[in-house]
Amino acid sequence: MKKTRYASYLSGSLPRGCQLCVKGEKSVLFVTGMCSRNCFYCPLSDLRKNKDVSYANERKFEDVSQLIKEIKLSNSKGCSLTGGDPLIKLDKTILFAKTLKKEFGKKFHIHIYLSTKLVDEKNLRELSKCVDEVRFHPNLQNSIDAEIKKISLAKGLWARKNIGIELPMFPNQSKQIFRFIKKVSPYISFVSFNELEVGEYSEKTMNRKYKTNKDGYTVKSSINEGEKLIKKLEKEKLHLNIHLCTAELKNWHQYKNRLKKHAIFPFSKKTSDGTIIYFATKDVKVKELLKKSNYLEDNLKNQIIINPKKVRSLRGKILIKRIEEYPTYDREEAEVEEI
Numbered sequence: 001m002k003k004t005r006y007a008s009y010l011s012g013s014l015p016r017g018c019q020l021c022v023k024g025e026k027s028v029l030f031v032t033g034m035c036s037r038n039c040f041y042c043p044l045s046d047l048r049k050n051k052d053v054s055y056a057n058e059r060k061f062e063d064v065s066q067l068i069k070e071i072k073l074s075n076s077k078g079c080s081l082t083g084g085d086p087l088i089k090l091d092k093t094i095l096f097a098k099t100l101k102k103e104f105g106k107k108f109h110i111h112i113y114l115s116t117k118l119v120d121e122k123n124l125r126e127l128s129k130c131v132d133e134v135r136f137h138p139n140l141q142n143s144i145d146a147e148i149k150k151i152s153l154a155k156g157l158w159a160r161k162n163i164g165i166e167l168p169m170f171p172n173q174s175k176q177i178f179r180f181i182k183k184v185s186p187y188i189s190f191v192s193f194n195e196l197e198v199g200e201y202s203e204k205t206m207n208r209k210y211k212t213n214k215d216g217y218t219v220k221s222s223i224n225e226g227e228k229l230i231k232k233l234e235k236e237k238l239h240l241n242i243h244l245c246t247a248e249l250k251n252w253h254q255y256k257n258r259l260k261k262h263a264i265f266p267f268s269k270k271t272s273d274g275t276i277i278y279f280a281t282k283d284v285k286v287k288e289l290l291k292k293s294n295y296l297e298d299n300l301k302n303q304i305i306i307n308p309k310k311v312r313s314l315r316g317k318i319l320i321k322r323i324e325e326y327p328t329y330d331r332e333e334a335e336v337e338e339i
Helices: 016-022 064-074 090-104 121-128 144-152 174-187 203-209 222-234 247-261 308-314
Strands: 009-011 026-032 078-083 109-115 133-137 163-169 190-195 241-245 276-281 295-298 303-306 321-325 333-338
Touching (some): 009 222, 016 078, 016 109, 016 133, 026 064, 026 090, 064 090, 078 090, 090 121, 121 133, 144 174, 163 174, 174 222, 190 222, 222 241, 276 308, 303 308
Parallel strands (some): 026 078, 078 109, 109 133, 163 190, 190 241
Antiparallel strands (some): 009 241, 321 333
């Protein structure tokens, strides 16, 4: 086992989906908030939990043309299909996957997260026609044999290297997880553990069950138990690739790298953190002071973006703000300063 430069822990090699993800080259396609299970640790927010809504990264969409636009702006080489449970809305899931393959080509990599509850041979066969990699989320409260039977259905539909399981690293269930992985290992090639986090929906329940770190949202001992479990599994010689994905990886590496690849609009400049900086005003008098080629009307925020080369000449004439924001669809502001 080694610690990666992305603040995660790895035994073996990363599956293709993770390779693209850590570089910020994957978009997240949230198919639906509807789910076949009701996990006490569910990380979804109230805006998405149990709601049939679809998001491409931060962008809520209802039409596939909006989905395609977001993927293009993100300069992604693939996407993940997640939820909720994508199998609850299988037709929608298939439509999204096929649309993306048609638009961006066969090399556009798609992986999917599946709860095992609704898994059967028929829906896996349909998914295998347009999804490159499948990641099962087993229910550890169910019969081990029943869960493995569902996962084994993927054999022959995907190459073994493209079949894996993904689950949170519960600090108090490492023995149970160890037994499950040993038994399921003939049918998978990789295991992905996620540092256990407290979500908006699950906060009260999670805080009763676990203690959190100083950040207030990651669970104590989740990483430590994950490291111990990886070392224990290595001794079993199961020939599995095992990755412990930390909250730090998601928030400081994957997300930042995705921002760095996102397209930006004219007269803005990208920072080393992936945010953008630009100058803007709400004073329409700027249209009289500048040629049209030196400003951009920003209808979303009801402002006018100014060519930074012209800012100095406008000082004292109109109110100008220096704005730093995220180059995502919601364009959340990080800092605003009057100059």
